[in-house]
Amino acid sequence: QVQLQESGPGLVKPSETLSLTCTVSGGSVSSGAYYWSWIRQSPGKGLEWIGHIYYTGSTNYNPSLKSRVTISVDKSKNKFSLKLTSVTAADTAVYYCARVQDIIVVIDAAQGVEWYFDVWGRGTLVTVSS
Amino acid sequence: DIQMTQSPSSLSASVGDRVTITCRASQSISSYLNWYQQKPGRAPKLLIYAASTLQSGVPSRFSGGGSGTDFTLTIGSLQPEDFGTYYCQQGYSSPFTFGPGTKVDVK
Numbered sequence: 001q002v003q004l005q006e007s008g009p010g011l012v013k014p015s016e017t018l019s020l021t022c023t024v025s026g027g028s029v030s031s032g033a034y035y036w037s038w039i040r041q042s043p044g045k046g047l048e049w050i051g052h053i054y055y056t057g058s059t060n061y062n063p064s065l066k067s068r069v070t071i072s073v074d075k076s077k078n079k080f081s082l083k084l085t086s087v088t089a090a091d092t093a094v095y096y097c098a099r100v101q102d103i104i105v106v107i108d109a110a111q112g113v114e115w116y117f118d119v120w121g122r123g124t125l126v127t128v129s130s
Numbered sequence: 131d132i133q134m135t136q137s138p139s140s141l142s143a144s145v146g147d148r149v150t151i152t153c154r155a156s157q158s159i160s161s162y163l164n165w166y167q168q169k170p171g172r173a174p175k176l177l178i179y180a181a182s183t184l185q186s187g188v189p190s191r192f193s194g195g196g197s198g199t200d201f202t203l204t205i206g207s208l209q210p211e212d213f214g215t216y217y218c219q220q221g222y223s224s225p226f227t228f229g230p231g232t233k234v235d236v237k
Contacts, residue, residue, distance in 0.1 A: 047174070047217060047228035062225040096173055105180055107161055107197075114180050115221035116164040120173035 002027035004097050004121035012091075012128050018084040022097030022121060023077075030055045030075045035100035037117060038071060038082045042093035052100050053080055087128045094123040132156050132220050134229035142235040149205040151232045153218035158198045162222035165194055165203045168231075169214040178203065179221070210236050 008020035022036070029036055037052035051061035053071045061069050065084070073080040084091060099119040105112050133156035143149050153163065161181040166174035176185045178194040181201060191206040205212055213236045218229040 046230050047219075049224075049226045049228075060224055064225070101179070103180070105161060110160075112160060112162065112222075114162040114164075115224075115226055116176060116179045116219065117166075117174070118176050118179075118185065120175070123173050 002099065002119050004099065004119060006095060006097050006121045006124040008124060008126070010125055010127060012087055012126060013130050014088055014128055015086055018082070018087050018091060018126055018128075020082045020095055020097075020124065020126070021079050022081070023079050025078075027099075029073055029078050029080055035102065036071075036073065036080045037098045037100045039096045039098055039117065039120075040091075040093040041096065041123070042090075044090075045093075048093075050082065050084075050095075089128050092126065092128045094125050096123045097121045131225055132159060132223060132227055134218055134220055134227050136216075136218060136229040136232050138232060139230070140233040140235070142237055143208050144237045145208055145210060147208045149208050149212075149234065151203045151216055151234075153196075153201045153203070153229050155199045155201075155220055155222075159220045159222035161197045162220060163194070163196065163201045164219045164221055165192075166217045166219065167212075167214050168217065174217060177216075205234075208234075208236060212236060 003025045005023045012018045035052040038050040053059045068085045070083040098117040105114045135154045163181045165178040168174040182194045193204045215231045215233045
């Protein structure tokens with residue numbers, strides 16, 4: 001059974017870069033069946049999707065964070081990572097990594113793709129403070 | 131971005147009660163709607179995807195319905211372990227967005 005585990009500093013200074021890693025066990029980031037995502041949760045903004053990556057390195061980011069976010073994948077170490085630059089107190093949150101499923105849904109002969117998060121890490125609290 | 135709203139924001143119900151939570155999208159999202167349960171200090175757990183498909187291992191007392199902009203999550207017979215906060219999430223288009231949550235307390 002696949003498990004995800006976040007790791008990284010719990011305290012980051014304002015204006016610096018937040019860096020987190022998600023280690024995947026019981027499965028492979030190179031599996032073409034899934035994408036790999038970062039999601040954060042703060043009291044003020046609730047659950048917020050940050051972005052996701054495919055094993056090929058193809059990424060999709062939330063436009064609200066796109067200018068500051070980089071998600072990368074290390075297939076040799078079965079990990080993927082998040083970098084968020086120029087952080088402020090507003091970036092204080094619990095950060096989760098998650099596996100993303102994209103499935104084909106057919107309704108009334110119309111076909112589309114549905115996206116959901118089926119496996120989550122435990123989450124790691126990152127506080128931005130000097 | 132597609133905005134998601136939920137009602138009620140919180141509820142308290144007794145064991146055995148039938149509980150329904152509503153989620154509304156700011157535009158039609160077909161059936162691309164997912165539900166999660168989160169307990170304090172834990173990550174969200176997927177309950178239902180594609181509006182009505184139960185995730186493997188989730189008890190059958192949970193069910194989902196709706197399409198377009200209006201969706202429901204129903205707990206057929208509330209159990210003590212069902213306390214927590216429930217979130218909807220649209221899987222229709224990026225950026226994927228979540229509702230603000232409905233907190234469920236079991237009396």
